[in-house]
Each structure stands twice: as structure tokens, then as C-alpha cells.
Amino acid sequence: MPPQVPADVSSGKMDIPLIHYSKNMSLMENSPEIIKALGLFKQYGDVTAIDNVSLSVGKGELFGLLGPNGSGKTTMIKMLTGQVRPTGGSATVLGLDVEKDPIGVRERVGIIPEQETPPSFLTATEYLDFVGDVRHIEDVQKKADWWFDFLDFSDKRDVLCKDLSRGTRQKLMFTQAFLHKPVLALIDEPLINFDPIMQHKVKDYLAEYVKAGNTIFISTHILQIAEEICTGFAILHKGKLLHTGTVALLKERDQHLDDFFLSLVQKDRHV
Amino acid sequence: MFKLFTNMLKEEWRIHSTIFGSLSFALFPVMIFGIAFMGSFLLPLFRAVIPGGDLSMIVHALFLLLGIMVGAFGLIGQEAMNRRFGQASLLAYSARSLPISVQEIFCTFVIKDTVYYFCLWVLPFVGGFALASPFIGIPLSLPALLLLTLTLAFLTGLSVVFFLSTVYARSKLYLGVILALLLISGAGLYLFAGINIALFFPPLMLFYSFSWVLFGFTCAVILCLSAVAVLLFTSEYTDTAQRYSSVLAPIAQRLSFFPYPPLAAKDLIDLSRSGSFIGQTIFSFLIPLGLLWFLLSVLTRLLPPGGVLLLFAILTGVIASTMYTWITAFDSYNSYTCLPVSVRALLTSKICSFTVLQLIPAALIIVVSLLSNGVAYLIPALVLCLSISFFSLAVTVWQTGLSPSVMVYDAKVLVTYLFVLGIALIVLIALSFMNPYYSLASVLLFLPGWLFVRESFMKWDILDQPTF
Numbered sequence A: 001m002p003p004q005v006p007a008d009v010s011s012g013k014m015d016i017p018l019i020h021y022s023k024n025m026s027l028m029e030n031s032p033e034i035i036k037a038l039g040l041f042k043q044y045g046d047v048t049a050i051d052n053v054s055l056s057v058g059k060g061e062l063f064g065l066l067g068p069n070g071s072g073k074t075t076m077i078k079m080l081t082g083q084v085r086p087t088g089g090s091a092t093v094l095g096l097d098v099e100k101d102p103i104g105v106r107e108r109v110g111i112i113p114e115q116e117t118p119p120s121f122l123t124a125t126e127y128l129d130f131v132g133d134v135r136h137i138e139d140v141q142k143k144a145d146w147w148f149d150f151l152d153f154s155d156k157r158d159v160l161c162k163d164l165s166r167g168t169r170q171k172l173m174f175t176q177a178f179l180h181k182p183v184l185a186l187i188d189e190p191l192i193n194f195d196p197i198m199q200h201k202v203k204d205y206l207a208e209y210v211k212a213g214n215t216i217f218i219s220t221h222i223l224q225i226a227e228e229i230c231t232g233f234a235i236l237h238k239g240k241l242l243h244t245g246t247v248a249l250l251k252e253r254d255q256h257l258d259d260f261f262l263s264l265v266q267k268d269r270h271v
Numbered sequence B: 001m002f003k004l005f006t007n008m009l010k011e012e013w014r015i016h017s018t019i020f021g022s023l024s025f026a027l028f029p030v031m032i033f034g035i036a037f038m039g040s041f042l043l044p045l046f047r048a049v050i051p052g053g054d055l056s057m058i059v060h061a062l063f064l065l066l067g068i069m070v071g072a073f074g075l076i077g078q079e080a081m082n083r084r085f086g087q088a089s090l091l092a093y094s095a096r097s098l099p100i101s102v103q104e105i106f107c108t109f110v111i112k113d114t115v116y117y118f119c120l121w122v123l124p125f126v127g128g129f130a131l132a133s134p135f136i137g138i139p140l141s142l143p144a145l146l147l148l149t150l151t152l153a154f155l156t157g158l159s160v161v162f163f164l165s166t167v168y169a170r171s172k173l174y175l176g177v178i179l180a181l182l183l184i185s186g187a188g189l190y191l192f193a194g195i196n197i198a199l200f201f202p203p204l205m206l207f208y209s210f211s212w213v214l215f216g217f218t219c220a221v222i223l224c225l226s227a228v229a230v231l232l233f234t235s236e237y238t239d240t241a242q243r244y245s246s247v248l249a250p251i252a253q254r255l256s257f258f259p260y261p262p263l264a265a266k267d268l269i270d271l272s273r274s275g276s277f278i279g280q281t282i283f284s285f286l287i288p289l290g291l292l293w294f295l296l297s298v299l300t301r302l303l304p305p306g307g308v309l310l311l312f313a314i315l316t317g318v319i320a321s322t323m324y325t326w327i328t329a330f331d332s333y334n335s336y337t338c339l340p341v342s343v344r345a346l347l348t349s350k351i352c353s354f355t356v357l358q359l360i361p362a363a364l365i366i367v368v369s370l371l372s373n374g375v376a377y378l379i380p381a382l383v384l385c386l387s388i389s390f391f392s393l394a395v396t397v398w399q400t401g402l403s404p405s406v407m408v409y410d411a412k413v414l415v416t417y418l419f420v421l422g423i424a425l426i427v428l429i430a431l432s433f434m435n436p437y438y439s440l441a442s443v444l445l446f447l448p449g450w451l452f453v454r455e456s457f458m459k460w461d462i463l464d465q466p467t468f
Ligand SMILES: Nc1ncnc2c1ncn2[C@@H]1O[C@H](COP(=O)(O)OP(=O)(O)OP(=O)(O)O)[C@@H](O)[C@H]1O
Pocket: A044, A045, A047, A048, A049, A067, A068, A069, A070, A071, A072, A073, A074, A075, A076, A114
């Protein structure tokens, strides 16, 4: 029997605000919306990558952006971090308009891009130095050391980035995004190249990170992990927002995220 | 292999045409054609000043130069290899997972580059000349011969660079020995026997008097050089994990007077670690300019005193401005998008790094003027060279942003560049021939240069950066 899709939440044009249940209720009242997207559109030639998407993410949330390949997750993250210009609509991140002040946004947030491309000819350590210098971080070396240790790649610190393995490059990009302890991190599929031990470690780190009052916006295909750590989530399909809701609500209804995801996308395919 | 070849061609075409749109890119050869066609009508004018022999020599040298530049561009240094054979280049890279040897891939790659750039540059140029020749009273046999000899000149340049760059990748010492031998024998012949070896450039000799033997010889030279290059080719150096002790922070500290010390430090490290600093200096700077000097020295008797040096300084300036491509080769804006670095900051920083590199042309001009007894004209030559280099840089930045080596194939970009730079060059050449000290006026170029740079900040500081 296919799982039930709650009728009230399955329409993409459903009105925000989401039902926040997070433990950081009190914090949310100060600045309820860390990310706010209003009717975002992105057109690549005749492809509509993002089609009228409105979202809002509150402080202290670990928000998962889910969707099949090519559904627009990366595009969404790129727009929210001022890497590409929306064709329509608007978005504010930490109160800053991403179109007007992309550099300001990037100063405050941490980003892991989909493709891990640290500069070829710097070593891992040098890249972190570089990031530290650009971001004006104090004591980079000490912080970097902690990360080398935590993600277990100290032996690779003097290797040129171009010679690092994919997983190690991903570790480096992960470090880069969290080096300055941003209040918001937007991370695009950060787990896919990690081994199971690393996935576990990183998952716990993310959960702890939001507990401390920070916010994380994550795109991922690993629904199991999303279900474990995310508070709110959204499902994109072909650029359209199919659903936004909370994991808690699913749990209440005794539904699993992957079943819910599959049935929703399946249903949308047939429409 | 043929399939690989055609697909590589397709890929190269698509890379360029998706960036500019097929039309704009297809216009590129058309434009070369047009320039050659219209330029041909100036021939009678040139002939009045320069003897026909020298003129044909210049054209051959230009195509040799073109071959060298195209070759140097595609293949210098480990980074270029890595970029073209690394993740960036789709087919050459993915072909590695097929049962094809590295040699074969490289060979196909070389042939592809040859065919591609031949169609892009050589063919339209000779075509334009051929079309114009009836109008200026030149028999059609001449462009036909020219097509052959210019192609050979182009291929010679290409194969020489392929050969030297694979030697370079194997052993820097051998390359040094080969270059030193060439230089010494060339200079020796010129100084002691009064023989200008430029006149013994096979394609040029072939142009003066065609013979099948010489033709065979020329082809043999090209094939030998390329064959050795393919045999020597190794991709090993991309396969070892290199370790370095961390130098970024100390370098950045020492460069703290730069507007963006970490960016400048990164440029410096990129250049030295990729091996492209030495490689580019030799292949894209010293070799072409050495050739040019030989050529220009033929004109000594035709030009006013100091004229050769000043003309050389002007051309050095133009070539020096291409150093901008050295420092942009490693950066795709992609790798900065997760950091708070604006395009404006990146451009500013690149311009600063470029300024440091200008010590090389400055040193060259000083050395050349000392060697050629032209110390009297040293100051004007220096000023001329640097002003032109910076002006040409400004136009490049304005037109191409952070991707000069890709954007240049946009016909509109190239026309604008040639037009703006052309005007400046003509005026300056005329001025410096009138009186060497008039060329000091070239400092005025810094003003429009500055305006162009300001304009490019507006133009390129946008979201949706083109990334390659
Ligand atoms: N630079 C681009 N130019 C043209 N089309 C693009 C570009 N980037 C993305 N697209 C298109 O936009 C749509 C959304 O792509 P996007 O990368 O955002 O998907 P995604 O959800 O991140 O997919 P995946 O799960 O595979 O990472 C796709 O149809 C893609 O082809």
C-alpha cells in the first residue's frame, strides 16, 4: 500500500511559514528567518531549473533540500549564496539580499560547493591558510589542526590539492566551510564521497552544530541521514517545490522519509 | 583512433561555440579572412617601404610564431597538461579509461590541435590573401605556394614547441642544453660569419625556390620532431602525489603591501609549482621574441636610428601583455565561489601580479639595448614597452575578464582588441620613427588603460560568471 501523502502539504504553492518545532524555539523568535526565498525562478536557456520556489528556514534548523537528479538543488544553493543570479523572485540570507550583496552573504556563511575544487597547486594546509587569510580568521593553523585531526587526514596536509583523493578533497572543502564557525552553512551533498565512518562522524557534527544555535541548509540524496538529522525539509522535482514540512510531523504519522519521498516524486511524474 | 579524433574536434568546437554561440565563433575564421583580404590591399604600400623578400620573410616568421604560440598555449607546463588531461578536458581524460595508450591519446590530441588551429588561422588567412591577389596583380600561383609554405611554417613552430616541451617535461637540463646550443650556433653564425639563419628557415627557402627535395626535407623535420615528442611524452608527472612544506602564509605576509596578499601569494605559488613560470618565459616569451629580433635586425638599414630597438620594444610590450594568460590559467572563478572574493578583487590582484611579471620584459629590453648598442634609446624603449603592455592588458581585461585564453576566440572580442590596440600601435610606431623621444608620449596610454580597467570592473563584477 502506498504511503499516504497528506493532502494539505503536497502542494508546492503552500504558504510558508513552516511549523517549527525545534528546540531553539526561543532563539527563533529573535530572528525567525535565516533564509527566506520568495518566488525564485532560474532559467538556463529554455530549461527552467527553479520554478517559483518559496522557502524559509529558521534559526537553529537543519534543513534538508531533497530531490532527484537535476531537480534544481544545486541551482537553489547557488542562488542562495550569490553564485548565480535568479531570473525572478528574490531571496534574503541572514537578512542580506543575495543579489545585491553576494559577497556579504559569502562572508557570513560557509559553503560547500557540489564540485570540490580546491586550487590545484596549493597544499591542503596552504589552502586552509588561504581561506583563513581571505576570511580574516585568527589562529587558522590551530583551527586547521583540529580539523585535520577530526576528519583524519593529517597525513595529507602537505599534499597538493590536485593530488588528493576525492574523499580527501571533500574533507578539505568541509573544513573550509566550517573553519570560521559560520552561523549558517549551505552544503551541497557533503557526504557522498565519505566512507561510512566519516559519514557517521560528520552527521553527528552537523547535529551538534545546529544544537549550538547555528543553521544548516543541506542538499542530499542520502535520505536515511536526512531523516536522522534534519528538522525541516523540502522536496524539489523538476524545479518545482513539491513539499515542505518537518521530519517530526512525518514521525508523528509514522512515515519514513524515503517512502514519502518516493511516493511524492512518483505521483508528480504521473501528473 | 579516428573516432577519438573526430570527437575531440567536436569537443573543441563545442567548447568554443557554446561559450560564444556558434555564430560568433564561426565568425572568427571569417574575420581572419577579412583581415587578410583587406590587409592584402596594403601590400603595394608596404612594398614601397620594405623589399618583397623581407616581407615574405616577415609573414613566414609570423606563422612560425603563431605555431609556437598555439603550441605553447596548449601544452606548456604540467598544469596545462593537467588541465587538458585532467578533469577539465573531458575526452582526452575519459579516453584514459578506454584501452588506448597515453601516446596514442597525445598523438591524436596533437593532430587535433593542428587541424583545428590550421582551419581557424592559416586557412582563412591564405584564403583572404588569395581572394585579394587578382585585384593587386599577383598571380594565383603565389597564394597557392604560400598556403603550402605558411602551413609548413606554422607546423614547424608547432612541432618545435611540442618537441621542446616534452623534453622540458623529461629534463629541464636537456632543454637548457638544447636551447643554449641553438642560441650559441645562431648567434655565432650571425656575429662571425654574418649569416642570418632566419634566411635558412626551410619553409622560407621553399617559398623562394620550390623543390621537391627541400619539401621532403621540411616535412621530414616536422615529422621527426613530432614523432620524438610523442615518443618522449609521459604523463607520469601527474601521477605522483607531491608534497610541499607550507609557504603560503609567509609569502602572503611578505606581500602585505599588495591589495590582496593571499591572492598574490597564490599566483606566485601557482606559477612556480606548475613549472609554467620558466616554461612560459622560455616558450611564450623568449623564443618568440628572439625570433622577432632576428627578423627585425634585417630591417636595420631601412629604419631610422633606434627604430629597430623601438619597434622591438613595441612588440615586446604586446607579447608581454599575454603574461596575463599565465596567471589566469590556473583559476577558474569556480574555485572562489565559496569564498567572499569578488571578481573585482580577483581582477585587481591579477593586475598586481601581472605588474610584477613586467620585470621580465623590462629586463629583456635592458639586455637587448645593451647588446645592440642602443643604450641611448633605452629609456624610450622601456617606457614604450611597458606602456603598451599595460594598455594591451587593460584592453584584454576589459574584453575577456578572467578568461582571456578562451574569450579571445570570440570574433567580437578579437576585433575590438585588434582595433583598439592597432590604433595605438600605428600612432606610436609613427611617433617613434619620427623621433625616438616622441615615443615617451606612450605614457599617455595609461589614462585610457585605467578607464578600460574601471569599465571592466563594472562589466565583470557580476553574478553568473562565465566559468570554464
Ligand atoms: N550552468 C547550467 N547551464 C544550463 N543548465 C544548467 C546549468 N546548471 C544546471 N542546469 C540545469 O538545471 C537543472 C537543475 O540542475 P541542478 O544541478 O540544480 O540539479 P541538482 O538537483 O543539483 O541535481 P543533482 O542531484 O544531480 O546534483 C538541470 O536540468 C540542469 O541540466
